[in-house]
Amino acid sequence: MAAKAPSWEERAKRFLKAELARADVGYRELAERLKKHGMKETEASIANKISRGTFSATFFLASLIAIKSDVVRLEDI
Secondary structure (H helix, E strand, O other): OOOOOOOOHHHHHHHHHHHHHHHHHHHHHHHHHHHHOOOOOOHHHHHHHHHHHHOOHHHHHHHHHHHOOOOHHHOOO
């Protein structure tokens, strides 16, 4: 029997956490960077969103822009 594929929430969470680690950016710093893009997030709100894996595409894309991630390969998600 084949292993069950991770949910979309789990895949998005893993990807974003990996990108944050690669950029050496923590949740507090991400919150500060997102403020520069007009988003009002706190370290706690970011931790909660990423923990659940239920965040909007807007949050996902803004986070990637804030950490200057310039390439997203869909096969990595």
